[in-house]
Amino acid sequence: MDNMRSRGVSVPYGDDVGILEAFERDGYCVVTGILSPQQVSAALDELWTNPRLLGNFDRNDALTWGHPSWPQQAGGRNFLASSDVYQDKASWDIQSNEKLLHVQQLLHRSPDIMMTGVGRWGVMRPTKHNPEWKTDSSWLHWDQNPWTEPDFCRVQAIVCLTDNTITSGGFACVPGFHRRFQKWGQDHPMGTLEVGGKVVNETYGAGQPFPVPLDDPIQKDVTRVTAPAGSAVIWDSRLPHQNFPNTDEHAFRVVHYTMMQFRDENTIAQRKREYNQKRVLMDVMGKTGPRFPHHLSATGKFVHGLDEDRPELLEQSLKTCGVEDVSTFIEAAGLVREAGRLEEEGDVNGAIRKHQKSIAIFPEIEEWHQVIFG
Template sequence: MNQIDYTTTSPRFSVTNNKELDEGLAYLNEHGYVVISDVMSQDKVNMNKELLWKFIENVSNGTIKRDDPETWSNQWPSFSSHGVISGFGIGQSEFLWSVRSNRQVKNIFARLWNTRQLLVSFDGCGVFRDWRYNSTWKTSGGWNHVDQNPKLKPDRCCVQGIVSLTDQNERIGGLIVYPRTHLRFTELCDVTKKSNDFVQVPSDHAIMDQGRTRGKLVHCRAGDLILWDSRLIHCNSPATAIEERRPDEHVDLLRIAVYVSMSPTTFVHDQTLDEFREKRKQMVENNYTLTHWSTELAVSRKVFFLMKHNLDIVFISNSFSWQEFREKRKQMVENNYTLTHWSTELAVSLGNHTDLPKLSLDTFGAYQKALIFGTNDENDE
């Protein structure tokens, strides 16, 4: 079992100071992750929280009410095991586009990749509910993985990001990283299957050094941007230092993590850039949520499986004992989940994509279109 440091803070490097930002990107190269501060003001954080609640209430058709936590188990849109929201059109929502359009986010990725011709990811977000109010809301940790294929993509070709709308510490939970493991990335070739970019890392793998490879909870503040190399071993974790909730204490969302990644247009392969841009346009118009790979067109596979502690695909014969499966089914009923037609699996239904409205590029501003197509515009600084 690998040890995890939940309490030590990480250095934060301000985007408003060029010297600090360069030091932060050097830290990313060495450690595989970094925290960049001063990305989003508190006013913008609050505004984006409002947009998130607007999205959640709308997709539940009013069943979920932000001021009534008793309703937060009814049709809650995220996976209960890890908090990720990747369905219901989240990737093209007003909420996600508001966060992606923050100028400082692109400024940071532009400094990282040394270009402003960047494609933004159409990813979702992660939300933790305060499980002191309802213990079934507690997420799972320990599902260590990388998000890049070491056989097909051995070099750095993607840096993932989280714009955090909440503080992140041991009382809240959040991103767990294993610093410097990106430097040993090719050691994971032996557990890599086919062309998958998601690679689960067993706790007894040699890269974990028999438990001596130490994990770290990345502390940050609301409005910070966390970056990490896709070759870095990581997962997320629930809070570990929970204080008892007072009866009169306001129930709120513990963690809001908005996934944003940007990569250069030069990373697009196997088709012309014009062809790729046309397909990106179609993805936006058809309201698709994709992955962190902005230079690829992979629809989020989080829709198709339910994460457990070890992230097994949801076939019951491979994942759970019959007794465990019954208990999981019981929890699904208690939490009012809608599943798919597979009664022998625990595949959560994230809504029928054909029910989502079509979108028009006319509703996007010039800056947002530049992020969609990977072009510069007159507003680029």
């Protein structure tokens, strides 16, 4: 890690030619000025005040950062997910950022793209006095499969909410490797690659990171990428990448992850069904969020595949979703939540009884499990 090279090259937002040149040359680009200082501050404030994130800890009191209830494992890979992102604001605002969308469309060379989801946070605590908090230092991987997806498919990004420095921890990659990705796959035929005792196959890539072998020569070319707060680090999914750990005494490293994909009608139709179910559930429970479902910007609706200028009234959505008796539906959803709680507590029989009762009063409730727990 001490011998890892570093790069701090960036391009300002608005320089589309420079952004494209850097992206095509290196496979990634740091674009500055995506978020304003006020937007950065608002996102960090929500992170540290929202009890679904880090609101139960004090950003100014290091003694709280090691509390047993800290929602990240020691070590690990820095990811932090809200316990209910639908009640949050910052994640939706970041995903709905018009500058971020413009750069993503530029690099996809298409306006027809959409977010794969609401995204998640990345948080690294300062580790100089607590080295056990360091994230993994060697997990170079792809989120794309060189055998099934050898060509350009998608762009990944992180939006930096703190300065990403050499000591704060941050993004690392092998610049320029996107041009060698297809050849690497040809040189390592499927079925011949074993990492950590497992044969890597076509199931690795998007959703299950495709690991780069520790003895692969490209491991020596991993480069740390520094980036200021408010910038976005955007890379071609063919680029092998990882994080490098925090070694700082005081500084946190905070980012928000995003990923776009090309729009397709099947994905959009599925997304609309899921979001419509979630909207119905939140409305009838009286628990709508500050952004979803009723206060998304036009850009926010677009990037999540919700392009309607006039969304359905609740009564229409209830009918679309097959909910005729709202009180029965609410009772069934409550039973499903209770079943989930009992299962977590180890009471499997109790969970089964609650689950069976929910089906008895609302037979279609199983179709709602994803939005009830998601």
